[in-house]
Amino acid sequence: MTKTKKEIDIIKVIKEAVSEVFEEKGAVTKEDLKYLPTKDEFYEETLKILKGIEDLKDEKDILSHQVSDHSDRIEKLEKIHPQGKHLAAI
DSSP: OOHHHHHHHHHHHHHHHHHHHHHHHOOOOOOHHHSOOHHHHHHHHHHHHHHHHHHHHHHHHHHHHHHHHHHHHHHHHHSSSSSSGGGGGG
């Protein structure tokens, strides 16, 4: 699985943050590490999360476009039918 530059940068930031936490707590033993996922497991889960975020962004863009279209349509209809009635019926 090929990673994009953005994914690699995010992984580096996460790795650095984890390293800082371990440095603050002192030496890391094998006992401490046995609860952590492997690199591949970690990367797979991180990529799933990033993919989910990307999907949400795409969905938001689509929905905001639809809402904009609906708003424009409602405004046009309100001009034609003020107060919900035809002009001829007033």
